[in-house]
Amino acid sequence: MSRAPWLGALAVAALYAVPWMLDTVRLRMVIEILYFGLFAVSFNLLFGYAGLLSFGHAASFGVGGYAVGLVLKHVAGVPLVVAMALGALAGALAGLLIGAFCVRLRGTYFALLTLAFSQFLNAIALKWRDVTRGDDGLTVAVPDITLPGGTVIRMASAANFYWLALTIVLLSLWAAWRFTRTPLGNAGVLMRENDERAAFLGYNVFATKLIMFTVASGFAAVAGVLFATFQRLISPAALDLPIGTEVVFMAVLGGTGAFLGPFLGAAVYIVVQDWLSKTSEHWPFFMGLAFVLMILFAHTGLVGLLGALTGWRRGPVPQATPARPETA
Amino acid sequence: MSAQPAALELRGIAHDFSGLQVLSGIDLTIREGERHAIIGPNGAGKSTLFNIMTGRYTPRAGRVVYRGRDITGASPHRIARLGIGRSFQIINIFPRLTVFENVRSAVLSRRGRRLDAWRRLDRDAAIARETDELLATLRLAARRDTPASELSYGEQRELELALTVAVQPQLVLLDEPTAGLNSDDTRRAIDLIRRVTEGRTLVMVEHDMDVVFTLADRVSVIYYGRVLATGTCDEIRANAEVKRAYLGRKSSAAAS
Numbered sequence: 001m002s003r004a005p006w007l008g009a010l011a012v013a014a015l016y017a018v019p020w021m022l023d024t025v026r027l028r029m030v031i032e033i034l035y036f037g038l039f040a041v042s043f044n045l046l047f048g049y050a051g052l053l054s055f056g057h058a059a060s061f062g063v064g065g066y067a068v069g070l071v072l073k074h075v076a077g078v079p080l081v082v083a084m085a086l087g088a089l090a091g092a093l094a095g096l097l098i099g100a101f102c103v104r105l106r107g108t109y110f111a112l113l114t115l116a117f118s119q120f121l122n123a124i125a126l127k128w129r130d131v132t133r134g135d136d137g138l139t140v141a142v143p144d145i146t147l148p149g150g151t152v153i154r155m156a157s158a159a160n161f162y163w164l165a166l167t168i169v170l171l172s173l174w175a176a177w178r179f180t181r182t183p184l185g186n187a188g189v190l191m192r193e194n195d196e197r198a199a200f201l202g203y204n205v206f207a208t209k210l211i212m213f214t215v216a217s218g219f220a221a222v223a224g225v226l227f228a229t230f231q232r233l234i235s236p237a238a239l240d241l242p243i244g245t246e247v248v249f250m251a252v253l254g255g256t257g258a259f260l261g262p263f264l265g266a267a268v269y270i271v272v273q274d275w276l277s278k279t280s281e282h283w284p285f286f287m288g289l290a291f292v293l294m295i296l297f298a299h300t301g302l303v304g305l306l307g308a309l310t311g312w313r314r315g316p317v318p319q320a321t322p323a324r325p326e327t328a
Numbered sequence: 329m330s331a332q333p334a335a336l337e338l339r340g341i342a343h344d345f346s347g348l349q350v351l352s353g354i355d356l357t358i359r360e361g362e363r364h365a366i367i368g369p370n371g372a373g374k375s376t377l378f379n380i381m382t383g384r385y386t387p388r389a390g391r392v393v394y395r396g397r398d399i400t401g402a403s404p405h406r407i408a409r410l411g412i413g414r415s416f417q418i419i420n421i422f423p424r425l426t427v428f429e430n431v432r433s434a435v436l437s438r439r440g441r442r443l444d445a446w447r448r449l450d451r452d453a454a455i456a457r458e459t460d461e462l463l464a465t466l467r468l469a470a471r472r473d474t475p476a477s478e479l480s481y482g483e484q485r486e487l488e489l490a491l492t493v494a495v496q497p498q499l500v501l502l503d504e505p506t507a508g509l510n511s512d513d514t515r516r517a518i519d520l521i522r523r524v525t526e527g528r529t530l531v532m533v534e535h536d537m538d539v540v541f542t543l544a545d546r547v548s549v550i551y552y553g554r555v556l557a558t559g560t561c562d563e564i565r566a567n568a569e570v571k572r573a574y575l576g577r578k579s580s581a582a583a584s
Contacts, residue, residue, distance in 0.1 A: 186432075186433060193424060199408070201408060201434050201437045203405055
């Protein structure tokens, strides 16, 4: 991903050293950035790469969270990592089922149907009290991890959870980034650019979009799994519209034209929100204002702004790049 | 020539758009290896016929048979995979991808690597080589890393053609490949079409009679949803009915 491998290695080492540099309150915020960053990147696999704007991306995020919570609650002695993997799988499966209905539609209709599905799941989470505990939310009991040698890693420690989350998020980001560089990832970009032409070249539009939807859902579910195990609670809010639109904001704020743009957006969003909410009770107003200004004057996001300020520009594009929004 | 088997057969194709009859019983045989031009006035149904051959529309009646296989109503990607490639009258490319990425996408499809989720594309020398070899046969090689939307109109036409032939179709369908080109570009396009369709079967819709009579072995005239005549260029030129319905008017218009 980086020009010099040792620079990347240094950055990763620094990330693993974070718990020694920050207090617990700040560390908890960084953990939040990790999973929302992954969530925003997964959203952008759909939006920036495949050109599919989903307002219901919270669906797979929430399904992942509920699935890991239910597995941990009902399967005695299940290792944490296995439960997490099952949660991710459940989210991907939900994506496959929802996508099968949605990806045949275009534009607004696609966006509305994804929204409808996430609201539908939200209603189920609210009403099916026996399973989900309804409004109260499902308490997620997170077991400690026992390594093969017998060493126990206590999950009550924020630092330990951070290292686990960091490892999972880095692996997920690497897998997602690598995916965008394969022929299938390229086919996803063709769906955004001109799906009709792709069909006449032999690409199966439905299958390609469905795979993109499923993969993006899977990564969103990984984020949801981390959210639920970190908060130790998963409630219907995780499936609701605010989460589904927040992720759109994060991605656009950071910039949908770069792979890590949405991650940057999530980080800035969370830090600024934390700061604003301490400063003013009207913080949603300021966040909204920022969003409007970004869309009007800097629709390439923070990545685009940084590029303009530093004079840094892309060389010849060696690979399909994510969407740059078009002005009408 | 007449001994050649049929590549594509249209049998009694009829189609309408919400009651408006566009095609009413088209019978047409495209022979293996021939260059066949379809001409006719605007609104005669030529593009509709193309869309039926390539799976964009399912005809209301009739069959489309490709090498003995009924492909009526099959989806575009299935028809494409059988070896039928088409270009479009209105430029239809991947605008924000580079020329190289455009053509590479077609090369990937030809190689059946559409859903390959493992191998890194930027490290695939074989795919890159095949793409560059294809570009080298075109003028586009110099514009390799330019986004398609930044190409001139003539270059976009060439890219349109390049995408179509990059999947190495056995049957090439070109919908007005010289539309909007100046005479220099048209000459170059004719030469290019001749080169890239060597050894393949070609069907083209074309308005420019010079292009038609230069390239085509046989010509079919479509007039108000029917095939008025099919024959060699000379036969079509000599056909009184065609002259009356189409050619006379058209050539006097072209001369002005």
